[in-house]
Amino acid sequence: MLEKAGYVKVTKGYVGKRPRTWPALTREGHAAFKAHCQALRAIAGDA
Template sequence: MTDPHQGTHPRHGLDEVMHAPVRFSIVATLAAAEKAEFAFVRDTVEVSDSVLSRQVATLEKAGYVAVTKGYVGKRPRTWLALTPAGRATFTAHCQALRAIARDAG
């Protein structure tokens, strides 16, 4: 017998952490590359440094994003990259979104 509390609607495949629009945009940007500089992600997603920092911290805590700090010459840099778990969750989240859109059409 099917558990009535465990539905089959594709929305159950959405990830709550990743679903927030800014976090989803960050992950989508990172999914296209091996890693990206903080400033590139900030400019692509069109948010401030502080907003990006907060959202990246949430994604990092969830295990979806790895943050690496270093230098280019004497200038400090921060790079962001999806973890394997982040990539897998992004793929599953996108599949759920497509299934929801397909069911609505």
């Protein structure tokens, strides 16, 4: 869901024979997360 929204980029691969998944925030994801945190702070009254 977050990948489809463009907030997260997922890279899949292997380390040896073991599968691995590496998630990373995109610029849009970082901006959305920052805005979300600011909204939560506003709701909490900057506690």
